[in-house]
Amino acid sequence: MPIYKTKDEKFFKKWTPEMAYVLGFIVADGSLIRNKRGACFIEIQSIDKEIIYKIKEVLHTNLKVGEYQPKNTHFHKRYRLEIGSKIIFNDLVKLGVTPRKSKIIKLPKIPNQYFAHFVRGYFDGDGNVIFSLYKKSNRNSKSVILSSRFI
Secondary structure (H helix, E strand, O other): OOOOOOOOOOOOOOOOHHHHHHHHHHHHHEEEEEOOOOOEEEEEEEOOHHHHHHHHHHOOOOOOOEEEOOOOOOOOOEEEEEEEOHHHHHHHHHOOOOOOOOOOOOOOOOOHHHHHHHHHHHHHHHEEEEEEEEEOOOOOOEEEEEEEEEO
16 A cells, blocks of 8 residues: 655745745755656755754655765765655746756745745755954954855
8 A cells, every 4th residue: 555645735836934935945955856757856955954854844744854974974964855746846847946957047036025034045055154264465463254155
């Protein structure tokens, strides 16, 4: 008897703070995959286990989160949630996410009230914060810098 995998296939049909966050995360660090037989998958991965499990929770899915330790010990363990759904796949395409999006992605049309949630999701996917010392060329002392970047 097959095990039924649950997921909220209406998740990307209506704007909510959670939907905007997950959309931002997928735009930054997710991928859409269509295999040779036409099956559609959404893959979300990160080194941050907590984020992947939170996304799993808001998508109301009982799918398992995979854990992968790269062979190179300098890399962190990765956590991956893969969702098979043509409905979710097509909803993401309508929002502007495409397979092989890395060099062609454009900012989706996001309602103003959800833009901050989208940016937070994008930042969690491909952003970072750096705390460092910086020495300006015309000064003798170093300054403490806190900067954030989006990739």
